[in-house]
Amino acid sequence: MSAEEVRRVATLCHVGVSDDEVEQLRGEMAKLVAEVSVLQAIDTSAIEPTGHAVEGVHTVMRDDEPIEPMGLEDVLSNAPLREGDYFRVRAVME
Amino acid sequence: MAEDAHYMSVRRMSDALRARELSAVELADVHLRRIDAVDGSLGAYLARTPELAREQAAAADAVLAKGDGGPLMGVPMQLKDNMATRGVATTCASRMLETYVPPYDAAVTGALGQAGAVLLGKGNMDEYAMGSSSETSAFKPVHNPWDLERVPGGSSGGPAAAVAAGLAPYALGSDTGGSIRQPAALCGVVGLKPTYGLVSRYGLIAFASSLDQIGPLTRTVEDAALVLNAIAGHDARDSTSIEAPVADYTRGLEDGVRGLRVGVVSELFGEGIDPEVARVTREAIVQLETLGAIVDWDVSLPTSRAALAVYYVLAPSECSANLARYDGVKYGYADQGERSLMAALEATRRDGFGAEVKRRILMGTYALSAGYYDAYYKKAQQVRTLIRREFDEAFERLDVLVTPTSPTVAFKLGEIVDPIVMHANDVCTVPANVAGLPGISVPCGFVEALPVGMQLIGPHLSEATLLRTAHAYEQATGWHDVHPAL
Numbered sequence: 001m002s003a004e005e006v007r008r009v010a011t012l013c014h015v016g017v018s019d020d021e022v023e024q025l026r027g028e029m030a031k032l033v034a035e036v037s038v039l040q041a042i043d044t045s046a047i048e049p050t051g052h053a054v055e056g057v058h059t060v061m062r063d064d065e066p067i068e069p070m071g072l073e074d075v076l077s078n079a080p081l082r083e084g085d086y087f088r089v090r091a092v093m094e
Numbered sequence: 095m096a097e098d099a100h101y102m103s104v105r106r107m108s109d110a111l112r113a114r115e116l117s118a119v120e121l122a123d124v125h126l127r128r129i130d131a132v133d134g135s136l137g138a139y140l141a142r143t144p145e146l147a148r149e150q151a152a153a154a155d156a157v158l159a160k161g162d163g164g165p166l167m168g169v170p171m172q173l174k175d176n177m178a179t180r181g182v183a184t185t186c187a188s189r190m191l192e193t194y195v196p197p198y199d200a201a202v203t204g205a206l207g208q209a210g211a212v213l214l215g216k217g218n219m220d221e222y223a224m225g226s227s228s229e230t231s232a233f234k235p236v237h238n239p240w241d242l243e244r245v246p247g248g249s250s251g252g253p254a255a256a257v258a259a260g261l262a263p264y265a266l267g268s269d270t271g272g273s274i275r276q277p278a279a280l281c282g283v284v285g286l287k288p289t290y291g292l293v294s295r296y297g298l299i300a301f302a303s304s305l306d307q308i309g310p311l312t313r314t315v316e317d318a319a320l321v322l323n324a325i326a327g328h329d330a331r332d333s334t335s336i337e338a339p340v341a342d343y344t345r346g347l348e349d350g351v352r353g354l355r356v357g358v359v360s361e362l363f364g365e366g367i368d369p370e371v372a373r374v375t376r377e378a379i380v381q382l383e384t385l386g387a388i389v390d391w392d393v394s395l396p397t398s399r400a401a402l403a404v405y406y407v408l409a410p411s412e413c414s415a416n417l418a419r420y421d422g423v424k425y426g427y428a429d430q431g432e433r434s435l436m437a438a439l440e441a442t443r444r445d446g447f448g449a450e451v452k453r454r455i456l457m458g459t460y461a462l463s464a465g466y467y468d469a470y471y472k473k474a475q476q477v478r479t480l481i482r483r484e485f486d487e488a489f490e491r492l493d494v495l496v497t498p499t500s501p502t503v504a505f506k507l508g509e510i511v512d513p514i515v516m517h518a519n520d521v522c523t524v525p526a527n528v529a530g531l532p533g534i535s536v537p538c539g540f541v542e543a544l545p546v547g548m549q550l551i552g553p554h555l556s557e558a559t560l561l562r563t564a565h566a567y568e569q570a571t572g573w574h575d576v577h578p579a580l
């Protein structure tokens with residue numbers, strides 16, 4: 001796995017990585033990909049994928065009735081940066 | 095009291111409370127003192143909650159004084175630190191959530207609260223439940239009470255070590271690929287992973303949503319049934335919660351195993367399994383046979399060995415999606431150095447997550463990214479179907495399948511550094527997660543003074559059968575009465 005590939009993936013998932021980490025991850029991810037590549041040898045033509053392994057669960061809809069939401073102070077209680085009743089975010093544009 | 099109160103079963107504690115042999119506050123204090131005395135060398139607890147425990151115990155004493163309350167009323171316990179507890183820090187053993195104090199209770203926290211449980215504290219674990227040794231905790235590793243130089247297994251290593259060492263009579267763990275059963279085996283306690291969807295995941299900090307399931311760690315099988323009674327059942331707040339009939343899992347516990355059809359999974363007794371662990375597990379199966387079970391000693395589930403690869407695609411993929419929520423905006427660690435949104439996001443996730451978590455996020459992102467989705471995620475879900483079918487076919491003629499729970503006994507801290515080697519610890523436990531099946535680990539002996547667990551797997555919603563089988567074995571052997579010297 002190339003350093004560019006590792007950086008591409010790190011960018012996709014927004015995880016900062018140093019050059020040293022990229023080097024280490026190249027080897028580790030290549031081994032992890034090799035670990036799961038045994039799946040390629042299994043014939044799965046015409047086999048449906050399983051998402052939920054237990055039968056009998058469908059999209060669960062509830063009646064459209066109002067419920068009491070979590071209070072504003074509770075929602076904001078763990079905010080790293082807060083401004084009034086809002087979560088504060090850093091500048092989107094430089 | 096002649097017996098050590100901290101090694102009483104939940105049932106025995108409950109009876110003692112009801113008979114006024116001791117109060118719930120006294121029982122909480124017994125445990126709080128023992129945690130103070132012992133946990134420095136174990137590391138089984140992250141936050142301890144002595145004030146809350148005494149408050150809840152006093153409330154339980156008031157209920158007990160009126161002759162009310164069920165079997166968990168006033169009995170102390172530990173919750174793994176990935177279950178939300180309102181007002182009590184819930185860290186997932188991660189820097190990312192080091193200061194997070196949930197504004198709500200998980201479904202299981204609420205259910206146990208209703209039942210009168212007394213929270214002693216939060217259980218240490220692998221960071222975000224990602225690991226098989228409890229060494230990836232960002233705060234401290236957990237040590238095995240049978241040998242402090244060894245790991246307790248993981249990721250529910252804190253709960254397993256706490257229950258084994260008498261620092262809690264029961265704990266709740268979570269099991270995505272074996273995280274209840276494997277540490278239970280390595281610490282010599284009972285660990286039950288229920289059918290996927292039987293226990294609500296609401297308030298369980300998500301790792302891999304199609305696999306995660308909460309269950310009890312206890313010292314006796316009956317206790318596991320008692321705890322499951324309190325936490326099982328449909329919950330509208332978890333869209334994957336199943337509409338299963340509510341059962342009393344203690345009913346039929348004494349019915350024995352005469353005529354029970356047991357299958358020995360041959361693939362999970364061979365390559366990669368320590369011969370001594372395999373031998374001890376086979377002796378346990380002979381014991382089941384002696385008790386009247388009909389054993390098929392050679393059941394082949396050829397695709398079960400591929401479950402590990404399926405798991406190590408599905409779990410990182412789902413983890414990468416679930417952990418996308420940690421953005422340093424709503425809660426959790428936030429980098430304060432960067433001025434722009436995107437730079438702050440990358441720095442937050444770089445510094446907030448540990449190495450194992452980041453590796454899994456990257457691996458999962460890779461597997462889900464354009465051009466690879468069909469080759470990895472979809473392929474793994476298709477093999478998942480094949481594994482399910484193989485189990486379905488086996489359960490047409492068998493009631494219970496047996497394997498060792500873990501391929502080895504507890505290994506030393508720092509002994510396994512290669513992630514691929516660490517993953518191999520999950521080879522016996524992941525098939526049940528992949529197929530959504532219930533599994534239980536019950537202590538079945540020792541290899542060089544370290545505990546070995548036998549795993550029983552059954553069809554969906556066969557918890558009662560698994561508990562009955564494990565109980566019959568436990569009562570015939572008495573491993574649950576052997577405790578570590580601490």
